[in-house]
Structure formats: structure tokens, C-alpha cells
Amino acid sequence: MRILLIGAGGVGDAIAKIAARRDFYELLVVSDYDESRARRTVDWIAAKHGDDVAARFATAQVDASDPEVVASVAREHGATHVMNAVEPKFVPSIFRGALAAGADYLDMAMSLSEPHPTEPYAETGVKLGDDQFAQAADWEQAGRLALVGMGVEPGLSDVFARYAADHLFSEIDELGTRDGANLVVRDEAGDEIFAPSFSIWTTIEECLNPPVVWEQDRGWFTTPPFSEPEVFEFPEGIGPVECVNVEHEEVLLMPRWVDAKRVTFKYGLGDEFINVLKTLHLLGLDSTTPVRVRSANGPVEVAPRDVVAAALPDPATIGPRMTGKTCAGLWVTGTGTDGAPREVYLYHVSDNEWTMREYEAQCVVWQTALNPVVALELLATGAWSGRGVLGPEAFDAKPFLDLMARAEADGGYGQPWGMEDRLAR
């Protein structure tokens, strides 16, 4: 296996660092629009693991917006797999470039949606991934695989869905991805500050898009933002967090391969963060349309959303000042294999102090990066194989969860996942 990793931002950097501890591939090319970022990642690996490990890495410059460039960099390095780790707006170009180069493809976020022109909060318009699924026949004919949505959410959550269907339930009522954290960021003086662990710009985009829900009788439909609030109890000391519907890939992926009556995604934004997003929207500060503002050099035009991002601490810098855990998981309800009502929460928790110490990566970013590396290893060993455009739930979940949980000393990733049975049985 020869991997072209596109993007050496937070997640791309962590993918390379996690892969550095594995030996299932011949070559991993870390590429970025700014090649010095790729170089920094490989330098870190050389310093941590020595030159022998670093010898399996290379760097490249790439323009992810151009399919021709993507294809040519992939061909140049004889890439068998293209791993997309950049912003979702580049999905279409990397997706096309990989196929043109005859490589398999993986991503962690799918092609973007567009709201319904007249009923945005009731009906779907262009859905997440529609553009990719429309090209499924090309991938099938070429005998190539595009494994889409293979991060943590989507990704691990979808693996859990397949696991629940195959091993835990005879009938599933709801597949509900539930994501929550108890991360706290402090300033130099040790006082808690408001500092999102991910880009506020992207969070606004994600949370103010109409959330999508799937039901057996209705298919896909949308709701107003922040709909169906619920307090979900997260494990390992995180505790109760207010969750609301958010547009996310799981809802588009799971119903294609797993039988269920309802599929949802709820994000544990918490009361404070939900209130912040609603207030920004109320004041028009979520807008990306520039407004005219006075400045010391006369009137200028800036987008309010850019100013909100600029006024907050840079998420890339807060890792060392952050404590707490983030939890990704799937809450499943229905009828167990024994015919009795069952409710389980399948989850994986990532602790920021550990990920910072081991990888100099913030936990939310690191947890995302872990899963595509596991998937690549399963593809390398042949434990997973397929052709066409497939989600993680199209594959057997057991080898994935086993490899992830097994101790490093025994050839695994040493990342146990958990399961809570939530009904007295």
C-alpha cells in the first residue's frame, strides 16, 4: 500500500503520526498546499521514531482544488490510496483526481449539501454525499473503492451501527449518533475561558445548516436548527450534555446499509454553546456577507463571521491549555437478539492530556485521525475489501473494533471502545 495523504493540518498531521507506529504500508506521502506543514509533520516523526520510520514518509506540494494536480501527484508516487484530510469543499476535486489516477480513496467528510430552495427546514435539497454517490457507477466500473465518511463521526459511529445490527439487535428503532465532551480551556491565569476546540467558522456553518433526519416511512427530511434538544448522559465522567440535531453524514450513510426505523445525529453542544450560536445568528454575526465598518484607516468591509473567529482564541493553539475528554458514540434502541427491548450506547473516549502527551495533538483532532488509519490497515491486510462508493457500515465491523481495541503489544491500536446497556435486562 502506498498512501497519498492530502492535507497536513491538524487531522492530517495526526494521521501521519498514528501511522508512524504501524507498518502496513510501504510509503506515506504527506502533502499540503504549503509543503512546509507536511515537512514539519515528517520532522516530528523522525525526531520521535528515528530515521528508519521516517524513511517510509515523503512530502509533496499539492493543490487540492485541482483534480489534475491531485491525479498527477498520486501517479508520481504510485499511490494505491488517496487519503483526503482537508476541508470538505475540496471533496469533489480530490475524489475525481483519485479515480483518474486509478487509486482507492478515503475521506472523513462528504461532499457538501445545499438547502432546499423553498422549504429548507422541512425538505432536503442537495444532500451531503449526493455528488459522490452520483458517481458510484464510475468507481464500480473501474473496480476501485471510495470509502467515504471514515473518520470518527462519521466513521467509527457507522462501524458501531453495523456492529449493533450484526451482533446486538434483531430490530433497530433508532440509530442515534451522540457526541459530547467536557473539555475546558483556561487562560494563562488558570481561569476558564470560552474557546471552542474546533473552528467557530465551521461550527456555525454545520450548526446553522438545516439538520437532516431519516425515517423509514418518510425518508430524509430536515428540521429547523437546534431541533429536538435532549440531555444525553455521556460515560467516563463526562456526564449530562445538552444535544441537538445537526446535519451530519451518518444520517445519509447508515440507512443505505443498516435497517433501522430512524437515524439521527445529535451534537452535544451544551446550553452555553447553543446559546452563543443562536445569539450570533440573532445579531447577524454568523453572516459571511461583508459589512462596512469604521477602522483607524477609514471604512473597511469585513464578514462578521470572520470577526467572530478572529476575536476568539485560535483552536490550533489551545491544546496545551485544554483539559477533559471527548466522546464519540452511537446510541441504539430496539429489540435485542434475545427478543427483549434493548438500549445500548457504543462509544470511544479520547482524553486531551493523553493525546497531547503522546502525539502533540488535541483530542478531538486525534480521535478523528485514528479511524482512517485503522481502516487503511484493514484494507492493506485484505480484512476489508470492496468496490464502488461505500460507507464504513458496508464492511464487517468486528475486525475494525478488534484491531482498534487490541493492545499495542499484541499488534492492535490499544484504543478500547465501550458499550453501556442502558435498560435493566
Place this chain on the structure above:
Amino acid sequence: MRILLIGAGGVGDAIAKIAARRDFYELLVVSDYDESRARRTVDWIAAKHGDDVAARFATAQVDASDPEVVASVAREHGATHVMNAVEPKFVPSIFRGALAAGADYLDMAMSLSEPHPTEPYAETGVKLGDDQFAQAADWEQAGRLALVGMGVEPGLSDVFARYAADHLFSEIDELGTRDGANLVVRDEAGDEIFAPSFSIWTTIEECLNPPVVWEQDRGWFTTPPFSEPEVFEFPEGIGPVECVNVEHEEVLLMPRWVDAKRVTFKYGLGDEFINVLKTLHLLGLDSTTPVRVRSANGPVEVAPRDVVAAALPDPATIGPRMTGKTCAGLWVTGTGTDGAPREVYLYHVSDNEWTMREYEAQCVVWQTALNPVVALELLATGAWSGRGVLGPEAFDAKPFLDLMARAEADGGYGQPWGMEDRLAR
């Protein structure tokens, strides 16, 4: 009486329009940094009341930040009274300029405060009006009057305090100014929108400054912002509004002339607005320190608070799309003149549809402008007289309230005030 009005913004414009219906003065000079704004006001008066009325008006250009300029414009027009209707940051220069020109002076907001350097939320630093009271001896020696805080709040609220002390109570426990409204602004489609009826920039300043409270035993002290929330019931259909402590002149003025155990000011911001202000503070968007932000023309530096103001509708433009009433008043508790416990709310209500129709002025602005005109008329007729730096409560309240309430046909302003007895007696 020859009046130099400084400032032809919202309140200055309304002062001139209200004065145009009265004949207690010889000349009213409307001045502004931008003389065309003054011209627009006088043109409106000419169109509405004819050339005879407009003949008693003139316009002038003035730089309110320069005491010499203020004095020279006042002398040029033989001004006997300088009426300050600009932002409070210009109080020191206009105050000095008026005295230098030998004119009496009125304002509606006092010289600004500075927080205590180490205990901002417990102790006062420089208080509102300190700078003006420090010069009281100069005014007394010159035999001139500075009537400070003579708008609606401060202003009418202070008149109510004196009225309560002289006519309603033998002992006062609390003098609590309480301000609330039920104003609603709609967009072109008729949907309710978030659009403050006053500058968000100034409101942030006012509401995030440490609120000041006065108590007989402690003197003046401060609290954290938004302290002591209470739901106050406003009259004439406005109903219950959440009110919190805010720094305001009444608390600095009333204890100097009226006996009470406690003096407070609470602003009926309402839950939504309080939440907006708290959220802006949480995100650092109240800051006036520029941040670096991307723009179509490269990075620029803008103050987040300026961007918040720019993203909201201009308060000067929303009058025609606003409905509802604003209420200014004083809640007084203590012992009545009959020796029984007493609790009254003295108030004046202004209806936006009426002020727009009669004056093309938004109700909050118009209500502020009404009171200094009444005061000027009392000074012109000799019903009020004084020397030194005095608040409205230094004068007999009865002539003020009578002149304001009396019908226009009978020589009054046709603006009745109300009193609610809030204890069963």
C-alpha cells in the same frame, strides 16, 4: 432667553421640534459639527409651523470638543443658556465653554466614570458627574446655573424623587428608577427582528460598566454587571420586564438632595437583551481593541464592537418600523405622610406611533427631549432658579409636573404622568 442647542442628532432634533410649539424664548440656535443636520431640523420646523416660527431659529457649526469654540459660538449668538445634546464624552468641553461665555448650562447625561483600578465591582472609581461637581464653586461664584441630568432618565426620574419626598412620603426606604418598554421592530416582511432602539455601542458601554448603588450607611458602591435582577411590572400594557442594575446618573444625583435609605437604577433590558450583552462579552465582541481580520482587500484591523454595531439595523432608521411604548419612572417605597407603609410608581409613558406621527421622532428619543424643554421654560419664567451645579431634584417638582401634564390648550405640554399606589392602603 437665548438658547444654544449643541447637537442636532436624534435628541437635539426633537428638542428643537418640541420647543417650536412654545414661545418662552427669543432665539434657539441649532448647532452641530455637521451644520446640514441642524439645517434639516429647522427646515422641518419651517415646513410644519411656518416661517414665523422658524424665524426664532438659527443654525450654526460647532466643534463640541473645543471649549473655546463652544464659548465663541455662544457669545456670537448672545446665548443665555447652552443646552448640551451630544454624546457624554463632550460634557467637559461644553461645560467649560458655557461657563466661559457666561451662559447657564443644561445637559441630559453627566461627565463619565472610570472604574476603580483594583476593585471595579465593589468600589467606585471616578463617578458619573464627579468632574462637574468638582467645578461647582466656579459656577456658584460666577452666579451661573448648571442644571445637570435634565433628560428623562436622569431628569424626570429625579423630579419624581423630589415630588415623592415633598408630597407623598414622610420617610423613604428606596428610590428606584425603573425603565422598561415593549417596543417591537419588524422587517419589511412584518417579522419581528432584533433591533435595539438605541446605539448598541453605547448600551454595551453603559451595561458592562460596574453598576453603582447608594445606601445611607455605605455611600456609593458598585456591583458586577447585571446584578440584582428583578421582574418589574410596567403600566399601560407594557407588563413585566426583567430589570437589572445599571450605572446611571440618578444614583449619583438623588442622594445629594433627597433623603432615602437606598437609591438604585434598574434598566428593563429584558432576558433576551441581557443574554445578548452577556454573550457579546463572553466572546470578546464587546471589545473596542481592534483585531486583525481577513477581508477582500487583505488583512484589516477593526474593533469587534464596531462590527456588532455595523451588523445591526441603524437605530436612527427603525422608528417607522417600530411599535410599542416606553416607560420611564421611579418606584418609591417607605412610609407615607399618613405614617402607613407606602409603595408608589411615578411614571411617564411615550408611544412610538404617536411620537412618529407628531414629531417624526422615535419615542425613546422624544421622551428624553421633552424634559429639558419643560425645564428651560421654568427657568425662562422664573418658576425655577438657582446657581451652582444642581440636579433636577434641587428644584420644586410641582411646577414641572404641572406644566408637563397640563393640556396644550391650557398652555401646558399635554403630557400627563401617572402614579400607581402599589400597596393596598
